Amino acid sequence: MLISANNIDRKSWINVPENSDFPIQNIPFGVFITKDDVITIGTRIGDCAIDMGALQQLNYFEGIDLTDDIFMQDTLNDFISDGKKTWRLVRNRLAELFDETNAKLRDNKIHRDRIIYELEHIEMQLPVLIGDYTDFYSSKEHATNLGKIFNLPENVIPINWCHMPVGYHGRSSSIIPSGIAIHRPMGQTLPEDEIPPVFGPSRMVDFELETAFITTDVNVRGENIPVNEAEDYIFGMVLLNDWSARDIQKWESWPLGPFLAKNFASSISPWIVTMDALEPFRTKGPNQNPAPLPYLQSKGKNNFDIHLEVAIQPEKGEATIVSKSNFKHIYWSMSQQLAHHTSNGCRVNSGDMMGSGTISGPTPDSYGSMLELTWGGKKPIKLLDGSERKFINDGDIVTIKGFCKNNGVRIGFGEVSTKLLPPFVRK
Amino acid sequence: MLISANNIDRKSWINVPENSDFPIQNIPFGVFITKDDVITIGTRIGDCAIDMGALQQLNYFEGIDLTDDIFMQDTLNDFISDGKKTWRLVRNRLAELFDETNAKLRDNKIHRDRIIYELEHIEMQLPVLIGDYTDFYSSKEHATNLGKIFNLPENVIPINWCHMPVGYHGRSSSIIPSGIAIHRPMGQTLPEDEIPPVFGPSRMVDFELETAFITTDVNVRGENIPVNEAEDYIFGMVLLNDWSARDIQKWESWPLGPFLAKNFASSISPWIVTMDALEPFRTKGPNQNPAPLPYLQSKGKNNFDIHLEVAIQPEKGEATIVSKSNFKHIYWSMSQQLAHHTSNGCRVNSGDMMGSGTISGPTPDSYGSMLELTWGGKKPIKLLDGSERKFINDGDIVTIKGFCKNNGVRIGFGEVSTKLLPPFVRK
Numbered sequence: 001m002l003i004s005a006n007n008i009d010r011k012s013w014i015n016v017p018e019n020s021d022f023p024i025q026n027i028p029f030g031v032f033i034t035k036d037d038v039i040t041i042g043t044r045i046g047d048c049a050i051d052m053g054a055l056q057q058l059n060y061f062e063g064i065d066l067t068d069d070i071f072m073q074d075t076l077n078d079f080i081s082d083g084k085k086t087w088r089l090v091r092n093r094l095a096e097l098f099d100e101t102n103a104k105l106r107d108n109k110i111h112r113d114r115i116i117y118e119l120e121h122i123e124m125q126l127p128v129l130i131g132d133y134t135d136f137y138s139s140k141e142h143a144t145n146l147g148k149i150f151n152l153p154e155n156v157i158p159i160n161w162c163h164m165p166v167g168y169h170g171r172s173s174s175i176i177p178s179g180i181a182i183h184r185p186m187g188q189t190l191p192e193d194e195i196p197p198v199f200g201p202s203r204m205v206d207f208e209l210e211t212a213f214i215t216t217d218v219n220v221r222g223e224n225i226p227v228n229e230a231e232d233y234i235f236g237m238v239l240l241n242d243w244s245a246r247d248i249q250k251w252e253s254w255p256l257g258p259f260l261a262k263n264f265a266s267s268i269s270p271w272i273v274t275m276d277a278l279e280p281f282r283t284k285g286p287n288q289n290p291a292p293l294p295y296l297q298s299k300g301k302n303n304f305d306i307h308l309e310v311a312i313q314p315e316k317g318e319a320t321i322v323s324k325s326n327f328k329h330i331y332w333s334m335s336q337q338l339a340h341h342t343s344n345g346c347r348v349n350s351g352d353m354m355g356s357g358t359i360s361g362p363t364p365d366s367y368g369s370m371l372e373l374t375w376g377g378k379k380p381i382k383l384l385d386g387s388e389r390k391f392i393n394d395g396d397i398v399t400i401k402g403f404c405k406n407n408g409v410r411i412g413f414g415e416v417s418t419k420l421l422p423p424f425v426r427k
Numbered sequence: 428m429l430i431s432a433n434n435i436d437r438k439s440w441i442n443v444p445e446n447s448d449f450p451i452q453n454i455p456f457g458v459f460i461t462k463d464d465v466i467t468i469g470t471r472i473g474d475c476a477i478d479m480g481a482l483q484q485l486n487y488f489e490g491i492d493l494t495d496d497i498f499m500q501d502t503l504n505d506f507i508s509d510g511k512k513t514w515r516l517v518r519n520r521l522a523e524l525f526d527e528t529n530a531k532l533r534d535n536k537i538h539r540d541r542i543i544y545e546l547e548h549i550e551m552q553l554p555v556l557i558g559d560y561t562d563f564y565s566s567k568e569h570a571t572n573l574g575k576i577f578n579l580p581e582n583v584i585p586i587n588w589c590h591m592p593v594g595y596h597g598r599s600s601s602i603i604p605s606g607i608a609i610h611r612p613m614g615q616t617l618p619e620d621e622i623p624p625v626f627g628p629s630r631m632v633d634f635e636l637e638t639a640f641i642t643t644d645v646n647v648r649g650e651n652i653p654v655n656e657a658e659d660y661i662f663g664m665v666l667l668n669d670w671s672a673r674d675i676q677k678w679e680s681w682p683l684g685p686f687l688a689k690n691f692a693s694s695i696s697p698w699i700v701t702m703d704a705l706e707p708f709r710t711k712g713p714n715q716n717p718a719p720l721p722y723l724q725s726k727g728k729n730n731f732d733i734h735l736e737v738a739i740q741p742e743k744g745e746a747t748i749v750s751k752s753n754f755k756h757i758y759w760s761m762s763q764q765l766a767h768h769t770s771n772g773c774r775v776n777s778g779d780m781m782g783s784g785t786i787s788g789p790t791p792d793s794y795g796s797m798l799e800l801t802w803g804g805k806k807p808i809k810l811l812d813g814s815e816r817k818f819i820n821d822g823d824i825v826t827i828k829g830f831c832k833n834n835g836v837r838i839g840f841g842e843v844s845t846k847l848l849p850p851f852v853r854k
Binding site for chain 2: 134167169176187188198202223224245248293295349
């Protein structure tokens with residue numbers, strides 16, 4: 001399938017720095033507030049944010065069937081509801097508009113000044129109103145590591161794990177965009193694995209290296225989506241740091257799963273990279289043995305080759321990369337996750353978000369959480385400033401980055417970066 | 428505390444049938460569509476629905492600080508955000524307006540015709556946009572029964588259960604109002620507890636007898652709400668049938684909790700009964716031993732004496748009451764649930780919903796699910812038409828009712844009634 005916006009030879013009249021995640025082949029979508037306090041939907045090329053609401057007012061989307069204010073909104077939900085054909089038309093139009101050979105906008109200074117913002121003059125918002133947030137648990141390496149660290153029964157990986165993309169519901173209100181600091185959560189824990197429990201600040205705050213996908217309106221209640229159609233309902237992907245308090249998690253999670261250990265915060269990168277932009281980076285996923293049941297058997301390449309890394313920056317020090325992983329390691333694909341999620345008729349709407357689960361690779365330097373990197377806190381990590389970490393310290397900034405690269409084109413997500421503050425003090 | 432609307436001697440000029448759940452002392456809030464296709468916020472007295480949007484347009488809320496269109500909306504979220512003081516002023520005003528001694532509206536036929544609808548001429552909607560839905564697991568009897576039926580370790584009840592209101596996140600998109608039929612879900616199960624699993628219609632569809640409370644804006648991210656202030660943030664309560672597919676649940680739930688076994692549907696009664704209306708029915712909860720940690724220690728009576736019952740009506744037969752229970756049996760109070768939920772700083776917003784968990788009483792006829800009533804399907808229940816049930820059959824209508832009664836006043840919830848249809852067939 002040829003998508004005009006993906007043309008690798010295209011260059012933009014907006015300067016794109018070397019190794020930028022946002023060449024004209026990316027064209028992600030996001031929501032931002034301008035310096036004039038206007039909220040708008042936009043895209044990004046290089047280090048410029050582009051006001052799509054203003055573009056629409058100036059008629060640059062003429063000929064595409066869009067409601068008058070589709071980009072003058074504070075979430076992408078309505079645009080996402082318009083469906084894949086419309087997303088593609090809009091993305092292709094943006095590629096044409098900013099193509100270096102297209103003089104229409106390039107040579108109109110008045111329009112350019114109204115449309116283009118430098119990044120430091122805008123503030124990124126959550127791109128969608130997330131109605132429901134699901135987190136899967138789809139990395140075999142992560143599930144295996146947790147089984148070993150927590151000494152779980154059932155041959156380390158739960159038996160059901162090999163037959164379905166195990167997942168659980170998270171909390172929508174916990175999702176925040178990159179750049180928002182969070183507080184170390186308080187909670188009940190069992191410090192020495194002995195009753196009684198105590199209440200106090202978590203001593204084991206951790207990141208989880210994940211990606212997430214955003215859906216359009218998927219189904220009516222009761223309807224399932226076949227696995228080979230599922231990708232048509234995925235708008236795009238973001239990076240996700242699913243913050244976790246391991247000591248709270250260990251004590252609360254039996255029998256109903258993680259709850260307060262997770263719902264204090266989950267951070268996402270603010271630009272949604274479309275599935276169209278990721279199309280050139282398809283790759284085969286891991287072999288699935290045992291064979292999935294028919295409703296989970298998919299054709300073709302359903303994984304994506306996305307390089308991922310996590311860095312920890314202490315309050316007064318430089319950042320240390322503590323993990324390098326890749327989305328291609330994920331065992332259950334997004335298509336399988338969405339097919340499974342709707343297999344019981346569960347309703348999935350525009351703006352819903354589904355996390356991959358922690359993406360751990362096969363080697364110890366590719367694990368996607370401190371729990372695994374330090375093997376339950378037994379092997380502390382040394383940072384570049386000489387300090388050690390078992391988990392995340394107050395004042396640390398955790399940053400996840402991700403990008404794809406081939407044929408000289410780099411399509412990236414930017415970053416999700418979050419500072420951990422000491423516990424909240426109630427006034 | 429004296430709340431004018433609770434005056435037990437007050438009578439309305441609207442006829443209230445004997446044993447109605449909706450005397451003038453109730454004044455619940457809901458959202459409905461009129462026969463003219465107008466959506467509005469309203470209340471109910473007897474068998475009349477009252478259009479509060481029209482009341483506002485006709486100036487009947489004069490003197491109360493409300494935005495112009497607060498009741499001309501399709502959800503109660505904004506009104507709930509206005510806070511407890513405003514809810515109380517509005518509820519008291521409605522009680523005065525419909526008091527039999529108040530001629531203002533009573534004797535104005537033109538206004539009456541614009542404001543009052545018979546129930547058969549309106550259609551109830553979901554009363555709130557539910558941002559996040561949490562389900563607790565707070566009945567000790569239910570947790571004990573499940574432990575025995577599933578033969579769980581840890582002295583039947585999980586150790587953590589006695590120290591915290593265990594809960595998990597459900598799916599907002601699954602919540603539907605009373606009267607909407609649902610389909611038997613498909614899913615992965617392990618029919619004979621042996622690998623491999625199969626995919627097909629659930630054979631163990633069950634109800635769960637619950638109540639739920641709706642919150643206002645509770646906190647900023649990071650902030651906790653002390654247990655003795657928690658009730659100020661609760662707008663009111665509804666009945667909840669948390670539909671469950673037990674065979675799917677058993678296979679999928681380890682280690683991350685229930686997921687597709689629950690998110691195909693949860694039904695609620697459409698009228699939110701306020702905490703002010705429930706105030707006269709406070710009662711003490713069960714003794715808590717071991718003593719809760721200080722952040723969960725609350726003062727006063729925090730439970731409510733709400734009679735609950737569940738009936739099953741076969742497709743061509745009369746309804747049989749299969750369970751009678753009471754909300755007062757619940758071990759962890761709503762105050763404790765909300766204090767625990769925010770103890771880690773989790774953000775809770777206007778319109779969020781929190782379920783009690785299945786409310787089972789101490790005797791076998793008071794259990795709140797078929798799983799318990801038939802002890803895992805081993806002891807089928809006989810219905811009045813002579814048929815037997817282990818779980819819910821296609822065509823059955825399950826109805827939950829609930830009410831409080833003392834001093835001659837009955838405050839009720841009406842009902843939540845849902846028909847189970849055969850599996851969905853994709854067109």
